[in-house]
Amino acid sequence: MRHLPKNKTKLVCTIGPASDSAKMLEKMIEAGMNVARLNFCHGDFVKHGEVISKIRVASRKTGKRVAILADLPGPKMRIGDLAEEFVTLERDARFTLSSADIIGNVDRVSITMKELFAVVKEGDTLFLNDGLIELRVQEVANEDIHCTVVVGGQLRSRKGLNIPGIDLGASAFTVRDGECMQFALEKGVEAIGQSFVNTARDVEDVRAAAKEMGFQP
Template identity: 45%
Template sequence: MRRAKIVCTLGPASQSQEMLEALIEAGMDVARLNFSHGSHEQHAENIAKLRAASLKCRKAVGILGDLQGPKIRTGRFITGSTELKQGGEFHITTDESVKGTDEIVSTTYPHLAADVNPGDRILLDDGLLELRVIETDKKQLIRTKVIHGGTLKNNKGINLPGVAVRADALTPKDREDLVFGIKEGVDFIALSFVRQPADIDMARAAMAQIGQSVPIIAKLEKPEAIARLDAILDKTDGVMVARGDLGVEIPPEEVPSVQKDIVRRCNSRGLPVIVATQMLNSMIDNPRPTRAEASDVANAVFDGADAVMLSGETASGKFPIESVQMMDRIVLAAESTIRAQDLLRAPTSPVGLPTHFPDVIAASACQAAKQSGASLIAAFTLSGVTARLLAHYRPPVPIVAFSPNQEVRRRLALLWGVVPRVLEPIQETEAMVRRVEEELVARGLARKGDRVVIVYGAPVGQPGKINSLRLHVIGG
């Protein structure tokens, strides 16, 4: 059974009911809605289809609403694109009414002319094209020299390495998308271009205004975020290592070590961490990945990522189902090489969890599962805290988390090693144990004679009260 989860980005290649069902069957655990593209009507339709597909496949699937953030882009060209020639001169203007030509293009960032200085680098289209600032009038117009040329199309991203960008973490569009996503029932919100802890506070305040809240996944793609990593981790509910913009903002050779450091720090705190961007990128057009891509996915698993993410592979690629199947096989193969004792963490308390005692129960349950030869850990959880505590210790067996709350089950879909299952509220301990056993056998998760570790709170039914574990033999 695979432990690390798979996040799939939805798009034109993956919007039909049949395709969503196929992606779930192939291994999708969480679906990502990219609010940079598509209308609210389209996203609402996808959410409805996804919920129906999840119900049909009898699998809890989370939905991640990914906010666009203060992404700086070029404007549009009269002809749709232009060719930038190395050594030539090209202008950028903050006047968005200007239509692009071979000599000039507009930008969505009103402070660009004021923020850059001669000698600064301006990277276009995920760093494929590079300009060097020659002169700026500090008001509207920037003259640049083309260092690395190529074709520049409409609405391409602009990165400004080393330039302090003046932009709120939430744009007006982000606020609209946030309200829409929460009202439509997304399970997570991904906050783009997080630079400081205050950005997460801003998102929580926006949620508070509508009286609802969902977990926030901080996307780390700016050098400022890496410099303030611990402070950001104190605030967020999870992290995405967004290697696309991160690999443009910092030297590419630094990305692997930064990724490992982020994953390590998240693991130590019990925070879910997603590794994203170009994991199987060649499968957008080809039915098989490169060997380097397979190694990339495997190394993310070895590092300790809770989830790995597919972007264009499932959103717009030719082989969305094959991409998920391949990701599933690579993760399983990587996990099979990691010995059980290497997975089990030393029982150190994660940061930010409610009390020490539940943490001790979780660590003990994982150790008991290892020493007793149990086939799984079964946890009854109302809030999801129990499952999160257990996942932190990376036990050598699956964690089957039973909850009556569908929102909790969908959020658990992102956690490493957790298999969410529905179970009605039960107020008596022995009745709960019987129902857990019935469900495990009925779902093919356990057989008669199997040893399982059961974690729960007594009295049963009180959220966050984790104080009991039991070694149980199925049918015994």
């Protein structure tokens, strides 16, 4: 990251609707935040631009440096909608990822990337909600992936699904990622985060795209 103090440990905080006010940003900076993460899975460029401006102002007012991390969406590998605001998955419970277009609950949920059913197998590990929830595949049958919850937690609609080490044939750097990165770099963010990285080539693609946009990663 550029233009940060030499201490290597950084406190990264995701900025969302509950934390993007000028007053709250100043409080977070005073409390020790030195990297503000913007999740480009949500919001539009107008909103992100406004938040970037607020962070810069809060940084100047507090006299403390804060880097901005633009976290790119990556390929759309996500669960579908849930009937409730959230469900709580308990350890050792059964949970099913389904190809059917359903409204999810505590037992099952749909997923957006149907290619997954052709490549996962018994024993594979899957992660939901930015890696906070861990599932172990028990069986793949009738286009349903039956899992056991290894690490539980709260799950909300449209959260990410990550499968380490499994190649779905989809590039981790999408056209939408390129648009988001162009916007973020033009706004002067200090760091770019890439989602669903599986190979070194995925990282190289981002670096090459940044150079084509006129920026040196």
